Amino acid sequence: MKLATCQNHTRDGQLMVVSRDLSRAVAVPHIAATLQQALDNWAQAEPQLQQVYIALNQGEAASAIAFDAARCLSPLPRAYQWADGSAYLNHVELVRRARGAEVPDSFYHDPLMYQGGSDAFLPPCAPIPLRDEAWGLDFEGEVAVVTGDVPLGADAAACASHIRLLLLVNDVTLRNLIPGELAKGFGFFQSKPATAFSPVAVTPDELGDAWQDGKVHLPLLVDYNGACYGKPNAGVGMQFSFPQLVAHVARTRELVAGSIVGSGTVSNHDRSVGSCCLAEQRMIEIIDTGAAITPFMKVGDTVRIEMKDAAGLSIFGAIAQTVVKHD
Structure with a gap:
């Protein structure tokens, strides 16, 4: 459905x-x-x-x-909960390697997650407002699930039965604001403005065999300024499945129906499939050459995030956004 x-x-x-x-x-x-x-x-x-x-x-x-996808809001225009993980450890490993740091062992068995703002999401075809290009605007292509009510302490097996819908995500990020915020030791806030979701949310059965082990085994297609930028498979390299991510949230709290839990930026070790965010390409450049070359988004840039089935048909519709100046 x-x-x-x-x-x-x-x-x-x-x-x-x-x-x-x-x-x-x-x-x-x-x-x-x-x-x-x-x-x-x-x-x-x-x-x-x-x-x-x-x-x-x-x-x-x-x-x-x-x-008409252009007339759509995000499937949930606002939500009681938006918790985003970082389940693709290749993305985490690249970021750590670029600054000469090791990935802590805990990252491989305890998910990274932050609590995002959920009071207002961007429509999937709405502009991304940007006040200052120096803030380092980036897109992040992800997959997310919407849950029903999830009891406190539910394990991954139980959480699987509480997944109601799936959708795509553009987790908009202001990269140059992140270091200062994380240095305070209190997490993201200003560096994570409003997120956009795909026009359509689908029940897991719509994915057929592509929905296995709590993961979506299909490429996530990202076009940047009209050209293919990345097509990593969302089922490859996902260290934690969606039921595991939901269980991580439920460890200390209940989730109410309509809670959204994201995968984090989809990322594969295979460089030939590209990336789902600009920061990842910048990290690769730092590792290979010592300096980042790829710039962050500027006014007028466009991003399109979509996923297609085996027949080449769009499953969720496309997130299609243009950066605009916000005074």
Whole structure:
């Protein structure tokens, strides 16, 4: 099943069921006005949404309209929780190597994670506002899951059953603000502005055999300024699966329905597949030559993040954003 949130006169938008080929959509206010409402009442809402989805794919939804990703908000325009991990240790290893530091052993068995701002997410086709190019704007292509209610202390096996949806992420980062913030010993804040998510969120069964062991075994496609920048496989090199990441969050707290947990920047050891962020390429340049050459994003730059199935069809729709000056 595929779900999206269309812009309307409300802050949380209107829930839409979207056809598998992303061509048609239908509003379902009789089931749930918003995605959050559906997640809060998933046991009752999910079978009804599935019936609409089947009818839509069979061409039997009379009220269906053309689906327009440009009119979408992020599937959850705001969320109760946005926790982002760093499950691809190649990314971590490159960053540490570039500054001559070893990766602590704990990183291989205890996930890195930070708590991001979740009060307002960027729409998937909305501009990325930038006040100062000196802040070092970067994109980060990721995958994330949306959970139902997760009990305190749930282990990974239990957490797997609480994963409701998957979606793509552009975890926008201001790289040059990070060192000063981390030096304070209190984590990210100003260096992590609003995040954007894919137009469509999908249930795990939509991925078929690509959803295995709590990972998505498909390339994440990143285009930068109209050219292919990276296509690493999201199922390769992921040290911690999504159930493990969710269990990490649940170790000391409950998660409420609508919580989002991210994978961190998708990254493979194979350099030929490129990267999902500019910082990773900069780290490779530092390791190889002693200096970073690749600049960070500037006003007018574009990024597109997408994932396609074996037939070449877009699964989640695309995050497609342009950097704009914010005064």
